[in-house]
Structures are given as C-alpha cells and as structure tokens.
Amino acid sequence: MIKKILISQPEPSSEKSPYFDIAKDFGVELVFRPFIKVEGLSPKEFRQQKISLLDFTAVVFTSRHAIDNYFNLAKEMRITIPEDMKYFCVTETIALYIQKYVQYRKRKVFFGTTGKIDSLIPTMVKHKTEKYLVPLSSVHNDDIERLLDAKKLHHKECVMYRTVSNDFTEEEAKSFDCDMLVFFSPSGIKAFTKNFPEFTQGNVRIATFGPATAKAVTDAGYRLDLEAPTKEFPSMTGALQHYLENNK
Template sequence: MIKKILVSQPKPTSEKSPYYTIAERFDVDLVFRPFIKVEGLTSKEFRQQKVSIADYTAIVFTSRHAIDHFFKLCKELRVNISEDMKYFCVTEAISLYIQKYVPYRKRKIFFGSTGKVADILPQMVKHKNEKYLVPMSDVHNDDIKELLDSKNLKHTECVMYRTVSNDFTEEEVANFDYDMLVFFSPVGVDALTKNFPDFKQKDIVIATFGPATARAVKEAGLRLDLEAPTEKYPSMTGALQHYLLEHEEE
C-alpha cells in the first residue's frame, strides 16, 4: 500500500493545490523535495559564448529563471540595459516578473497567453528590425531557433543557466523510505541514480511526467509504473489520483 510519496518538485504555494486534496483523500504523506536545481553560468563561462548583450535590442523570456539569470549576468558584466529594450515573454505572469528588476510601466513589454514562443511570434514579426537575444538553459532543443529562422528574424540563442542535481544529505539518504517516487525531468532521474548508486526499486512505484522523463527511467533500468500526461489524464495530479484509486485496496 502506498502511504508515503516523494514528489520531486517544490512544495505548492497554494493551499488549493490538487496535491493536498490527494493527500487528504487517500491519507498519504506527500513529501516535496526537488531532485534538481537551477544555477546560473558565471560571467567567465558566459563570455566563452562570445555574445555581447549590449548588441541586442530585444530579449525573449521563456521562464522566470531566464529573467533572473539575464539580469544577474548583466549586473556582473556591468551591462547597462537601455530603456528602449523590448521584452517578449511567453506569458503575462513571466512578463510581470520583470518588474523585480526594472520599472515595468516604463518598458516595452509584450506577452503571449499559451506559454509558447509561437504565440508571441506575430508580435515579434511586427518588430522584425530588432536583434533578438534568447536566454536559455543548457538543456534545450532547436525549436525556438527554427521558429525565429522561419520568419527571418535576427536572433541569437545563448545559455545563461543550467539544471543540476540537487544532492541529498546523509540524513536524507538514511531516511529514504518512500513507497512512490514522482519525477518530472530526466535530470531528476539522474539525480536518483547519482545519490543512490545501489538503489533497488523492488516495490517502490515510479511515476513520470513527460516522454523524456519516462525514457530516462527505462534507460536507467527501472520499472515505470505510471506515466503522464495521457489523453485522459493530462496532469500529474489527475494521473496520480487515478492510480491511487485503482490500487486503494492493495
């Protein structure tokens, strides 16, 4: 029977999170413990990419991490950001986060609603003479590059931050007594094998979100018991609730 679940994500900030409903409904102990963390490149590492931030007139932000590490590097490199700089963000929530660093009302900020760059592409095309800089993680594909290429926009992608293993303490290793592990990225699976080189799955249930994470579990030689999203259960919480309901009597 599943009584203790490790969710490899930060603890939800909202009390209305579906995870809390699941914990109460099935009387399970949910422990939120990220297996990964994001860290910025040093200014020395960034310089190796030979990208001059001051040469660009517009920035494309796909996450809050990108915003944090962009402004952090600008400070370290002593780059003065022009008030005429344009910011293109994949959601309004991400655009509002910019005000942590600059006066929001005085900036030219554009945003989409879907969380995808394709959604803000029409706005970018209206400003086709801009030089776009796209801060990215070390783990990325060429989707954004290909999108911007398709519209003949002048752009450069650069790595400003990376995802690394969030190592476990000796105490956490000693008290690793979970019935279920929930992963959201391949790096999280790597963190498990790194921190627990002698890990034996046995009856521990493993759940994943996203095809890349599922593939990482299988490649690690582990058994995948629950995979999301599916057409019926597009969220991890929905899939998790269904799984617990099915195995409630075990």
C-alpha cells in the same frame, strides 16, 4: 499500500495546490524534494560566448530561470539594461515575473498564449527590426533558432544557466523510505540514479510527467507505474489522484 510520496519539485507556495488535497483525501505524506537545481553561469563563463547584452534591443524569455539569470548576470557585470528594452515571453505568467526586476509596461512586454514559442512568433514578426537575444539552459534543442531563422528575424541564442544535481545529504539518503517517486524531467532521473546507485525498485511505484521523462525511467531499467499527461488526465495531480483511487 502507498503512504509516502516523494514529489521531485519544490513545495507549492499556495495552500490551494491540488497536491495538498491529495494528501488530505488519501491520508498520504507528501515530501517535496527536487533532485535538480538551476545554477547560473558566472560572468567569466558567459563572456566566453562573446555576447554583449547591450547589442540587443529585445530579449526572448522561455522561463523564469531565464529572467533571473539574465538580470543577475547584468548586475554582476555592472550593465544597466536600457529602459526601452523589449521583452517577449512565452506565457503571461513569465511576463508578469519581469516585475521583479523592471517596471512592467505593456508597450515593452509581450507574451504568447500557449506556453510555446510558436504563439509568440507572430508578435515578434510585427517587431521585425528588433535584435533578439534568447537566453537558454545548457541543455536545449535548436527549435527556437530554426523558427526565428525561418521568419528571417535577427537573433542570437546564448547559454545563461544549467541544470545540476541537487545532491542528497548522507542523512537524507539514510532516511529515504518512499512508496512512490514522481519525476518531471530526464535530468531528475539522472540525478536520482547518481544519488541512489544501488536503488532497487521492488514495490516502489514510479510516476513521470512527459514522454522524455517516461523514456528516461525505462532507459534506467526501472518499472514505470504511472505516466502523465494523458487526454483524460492532463495534469500530474489529476493522474496521481486517479491512480491512488484505484491503487489503495
């Protein structure tokens, strides 16, 4: 019987999160504990890439982490970002997040519709004269670079942050007693195996979001009990709810 589920993400800020409905409807305890955390590069590390933020007229943001670390680095290096800098974001949510650092003006903030870089490309092409900087994580593929090359846009990718293990304290490790674990990234699986090298799955269920995460679970030698997204359940909360209904 599933009584306690560990969700390897930060606790939702909204009380209306479907996770809280699941806890209430099924009488389960949800523990929100990320296995990984994002760490920004230091100015010294960033300078090793020999990139100057002021050489670019536009920045492409694929996540809020990218925004945080771009502006944090600028502040630490005492660089004033020009007022006319343009920002291209993969979603409207990410675009709105820029307000944390600069005044939001539609004429200089643009966003895509799908959450993927593809939907942003047509807008970027309309601004063909811009010099684009693309801040990325230390773990990334070359998809963005290839897409921008194909459109003959002037661009440069750079690493601004990395994902590291959010290690458990000795006390946390001792009191670890969940019936189900929910993972959202391969790096989360890696961090889990680092923190619990002697973990034996037994009756503990494992759920994953995304094909790469699912593969990381089976590659680590664990049994995968629930995989999302699917056509029927595009969200983890929907898949989890359905699983609990059928596995009481």
